Amino acid sequence: MQAMSVRDSSQVAEARRRAVAVAQGMGFGEEDAGRVAIVATELATNLIKHGAGGELLIGTYDDRTGSGVECLALDKGPGMADVEASSRDGHSTTGSPGTGLGAIARGAHALDIYSRPGLGTAILVRLQQGRPADALPSPEPVSGAVNLPKTGEDVCGDAWCRKAQEGGFKLMVADGLGHGPFAAEAAHAAVRVFIAEHRDRPGAVLERMHAALRPTRGAAISIAEVSDRQVVFAGIGNVAGVLVAEDGTSRRMVSHNGTVGHVAKRVQEFTYPLEGTPLVILCSDGLGTSWSLDAYPGLVQRHPTLVAGVLYRDFNRGRDDVTVLVARAEATA
Template structure:
């Protein structure tokens, strides 16, 4: 799972197109794209933005440069509250349009991007996901070798250039460990707090979430502090262990059991509770894990999206962001799914 931040570009009307295309082109250059691939990304962005303006009355494009062990590239997520589409497969075919155009937009995106998915509901809107890889062959590499799939979506508060939320996934032969944190406030100081916590999490040898949080607490005392949650999957016991401090929501949903974990009151780095315990839940195949900061409204509902479980988890994260982001703070989500095998990796 990549933990880089998405940059939000708004496309309310055509006057924003030049600025939007320039900003995303700069991100693509920084990611290492050159020549023809840059031109293809420019075309994808132009088609995305044009579709937002023409068919949905405007919307957002979230962009990030992602990097992982086997993959590196650009991820584009187009989000709108437009009329939606009843048949997304039909609309990706060349020559199909709901307006008086040639109808090549979605087909062009589908051809030029290495990975694309469209999720749409009539009357709700549309989410279009496109990934372009520096090495297109990387698109064929499985991301599920551990038996788990994780996606993150982090967006800074509007007007801020740095995000005060952060996450990190750590996989070892015996454990899968995940942290999501929210630095107090927003901006550079919040960013410093959460990045210091991530550094502590990366190097902490402990396996119990309580012990990891206590170690983190000692490491971030010189920052403004943060709230955060740690969840650990133990391969030997086939059990999830969780502990959290502050307003990070964590929900684990399965076929036979579902749990909303309740965090302890406190601030990591300032006032940690004297007594904390790990909370446990058995592993189930197909379990869905969702963690989010308070940049998302508290009463979010991931079950209201028909058939979304068939899509990339980024689509679900984007749908929750679309419907529940407060837009007054940094927003972060981590979504994970347990598949068949459930062993750790090096």
């Protein structure tokens, strides 16, 4: 995933170019890349017109709903009092034709918007190959993530992974010590172990990572095994694990101090019962710790990637790599 600031009209063309490049990298043809160009242009334009500037995140996704290009437009502007009305063609608060959100919706395979007056707006758009009207209904999304390097770095020292298993799934976030290529090396070493060993219990997987990461600078790592009844969690270092209930209240899961690959005195699993349809959130320390979703009415029910985007927008520390991985615990099929 890549991020770009959009503060004036001169940056709209660059946003379009980056989004098209990502689409072409996924094999999108001319027509499909053209839809991506339109959506990116409208998102960037809206950030300037309605959000007083903001940030556009562009990346790819690949999950049980399909694969394609993913865009997140994030601003801290005045927000929308009525998202449904603002999405209708002809509705405008700036004297424009009022077709921006309509054009975005027509080009998208998935669209989710969270906006609150005075708190800004977050828009998630997912685009696949083929016209949206031709797309078959897809299952509800399981998870989503924001994963970005420290400003000025070419690679992200964080990495994340999700693997399905019978009755549920496992999540993992690794935060390589520091940032840059050596941090990325440690994080991706953890991903390789996770992919190979994910069927085992979280604590056992973490112990194997501890051995595998010894030649690297090490990492903070958390693993969550999610079923329809409970979450089994194991963590070393400061990758936070949080359960967020349907009403937005949070429960932080316990990890131990240390660095996987170097100092890990104790690997311990903790089990947390699940009630209702909570979110399971893992985030590296590039995200501040003071967040709570009860300050965002209705956000907990939205697309997991949109939740990750709002948390990134409002609590990114700005001085490190950052990863926010969000999964809905009800999606265990």
